[in-house]
Amino acid sequence: MKKRFFGALAVATALSPVAAMAQTEVQFWHAFTGRLGDLVKAQVEEFNASQDEFVVVESHKGNYSETLNAGIAAFRAGEQPHILMVFEVGTATMMSAEGAIKPVYEVMAESGASFDPDAYIGAVKGYYTTTDGDMLSLPFNSSTPVLWVNRDAMEAAGVDPDTDLSTWEKVGEVLDQLKAGGEECPLVTAWQSWVHLENMSAYHDVPFASKDNGFAGLDTELMLNGPVQVAHLSAMGDWAKDGKFIYTGRRNEGGANFRAGECALFTESSAGYAGISSEAEFDFDVRPLPYWEGVTAEPQNTIIGGASLWVMEGHDPEAYKGVGEFLSFLSSSDVQANWHQNTGYLPITAEAGDATRAAGFYEDNPGTDIAVIQMTAKEPTANSKGLRLGSFDQIRGIIDEELEAIWSGDKTAQEAMDSAKERGDALLRRFESANQ
């Protein structure tokens, strides 16, 4: 309440009193700090300056988990914002919260703002649409995992930096060579579950969970203990044992090692671009995420990570009109192209991608389009549309624990994934009964 008051006060002093009276306020809670926070602020300012009917007030609420929690707590207290940023892991939680959220397609239809669902890139949009094709939340920042290569480290170990790294079979050979060449950290990763299980499954067109990865119903079960996943994790486990894959932690701790030039190969989000390009004092390049040639001749698409914007229930129709205008502004080609080029996040509309290409950005910054190509080369299948699992934050925690058991050699990949399935399924059943 107090915050809202001060926000309104700030706006009132910034604008003429008459205009301020007429303006409808839209609260926007997000999880961005630093450079990303500044970029969001700039977007909001641009929108506010572009019209005088609405004023968007942005506020930072902590990291992804904290922002979601703040939104939930606020809803329980009847103080929810209009727009809440929720990371992809919280998607199922939000979807099931009927009565707390107002689907984006509804908001757009009611507000009359320009909105064309077909303009959005399928692989991005798919994560946040119902099986009937209705968009529930607006994709905001989306990225997908790619392979980052430290060319200097490759050369130092006597490996040709232009070596083909398109398949894991070839990566395996290169890891041997790197190790033999004295490289102490041949491969490192960020977000292990997201890259090496969730994306790994989609990329090879195998299910991560039943019921179309949870899209078709709450009675879904994990299927991450399938032969494809287990074979991949076994290989990773062997590499870990031989010191060819170095485990640094559950989040993106490995990024620090890679950016400092200590590691040769790094599987991380395409949005790692901002950090790597500003910190790395070595020659690097970006490659598509490798796939197993033995499993598929041609990989499917990878899936996204990142966040989307959810509209919360319980506000005036007038305010929703402002929400619609703001979301429409965010999806506009210029805003998206800028965002994509500044952050390494994917453009959410095909048009923004085309504009970026036309401006010659990909030529000036080679590799920045790899993520886009990897996502959009193929039409997503039921296995590669995304994941929609309840309690997914906790399930990822379980997967992290079981993966650690593989890396330390305590369990085989099969044992670990069987256990992850059993424990994860128990949580899925709880989520199902909580949302009946």
Next chain:
Amino acid sequence: MEKRVTFRGWLLPLLLIAPQVIVSAIFFFYPAAQAIWQSLFIPDPFGLSSQFVGLGNFEFLLSDKFYRASFLTTAIFSTLVTLCSMIPALFLAVIADRLIKGSGVYRTLLIWPYAVAPAVAGVLWLFMFNTRVGVVSWYLGQLGYDWNHVLNDAEAMGLVVVASAWGRISYNFLFFFAALQSVPKSVIEAAAIDGAHFWRRFFTIVLPLLSPTAFFLLVVNVVYAFFETFGVIHTITGGGPQQATTILVYKVFSDGFVGQDLGSSSAQSVILLIVVGLLTVIQFKYVEKRVHY
């Protein structure tokens, strides 16, 4: 010899205990009752609907072998934290007590760490032991020891214990120091004249006289280790590697505030409440018998 003060009438005594009762009711009894009530439901995160499951949440928890395993983890963790925070504190207090000059400075310096919040302490220790940039892990590497608490259970446990105990040493030190100051000098001097050397005097006279303080600290430190250490665990290990540092209270925090599973989280709080209650009763019943007031 117990001293009893008798009040005439009801009003004054009621008025005098009212603040304590009100504070306890608002900040303890009400939330505790809420936790017990909520532990019987599986609610959705937004509070839109909730399903009565009776003791279902408890059944779910106790049938989970990872949850049962975290009792043992908690026992190990709490014992280590209590020992690591009390023994060094007693040692430092004894030394400070023997100082004639400069004990004020020494005391002040020792109290500082208590002002550091657990989560911040966690970050500080993590920074020193960070496998990549940590100063301590770098020196250990120079000595040929490969520190990796990200994958090594014992190292992870050691690190969270030290980080949790560190700030408490100051707190315990304060109490021990005050207690030492109140040990009558005449008794010690008499023993010294009888020829008892320092350690003999310490174990036969000082320690028994410290026992009420030590007992109080034991209870308080166990409660601390059980309830207030999740900040340290959250910042250093997140409960890992695997579940090596997932203590009961950390699971309450992560299931409730990260996983949004308020039903299970409440049930876990209730279990934790019972465990700590039992422990305190045991402490008062058995350990306190050996305390001399």
